[in-house]
Amino acid sequence: MTISITQPPQVAWASGQFTNGPLIRKSTRLQNLTHVFMDEKAWLACDPQQIVYDVEMVDSAPIAGALYTGVTHLQPGKVGDEYFMTRGHFHAQREQGEVYYGLRGSGLLLLQDEKGTARLEPVFPGSVHIIPGFTAHRLINTGNDILSALAVWPCAAGHDYAALTQGFNLRVVEEVGRVQLKEYHHD
């Protein structure tokens, strides 16, 4: 009987980056985040090439039942007074959930159900987040360091950005040096 030992991808805690294994890496820049931030004028005044986040994923074959594993590295920064964040999405297959695991930095996970009820969970090294189905999710960096979180989600889940045309109803800004929450409804 032959026993094979294969090196698994490995997350290096310090950077939260995979150190080996078949990886795909996707950078999202400010120019890619149209109509995401509240302050359109401030967004237009930013450097469009500024990287807001990188997602590094293990390139799993999307066969039935397979899972994607990825690390999102979200830069610290703001557009106007609104913290950098991911675009946020529902899953195309709404019932599909996702698990996030905080690796580095400090921030918030914004969760919003289809009725528009929003809630937040603090994200920090070791935090575990069970994102239920039918729930849009967005990562927000409220710290001064990179916020990195590992995510595991079904390959079948897909991403539905269009369902969030009204955006998220809760925004996170810095006011007088403090993290403040704001209700926000697109007009």
Ligand SMILES: O=P(O)(O)OC[C@H]1O[C@](O)(CO)[C@@H](O)[C@@H]1O
């Ligand atoms: O696709 P978004 O909303 O920009 O989020 C970034 C990434 O975060 C994840 O939810 C987990 O890495 C990915 O599915 C997604 O691509």
Ligand SMILES: [Fe+2]
């Ligand atoms: Fe997701």
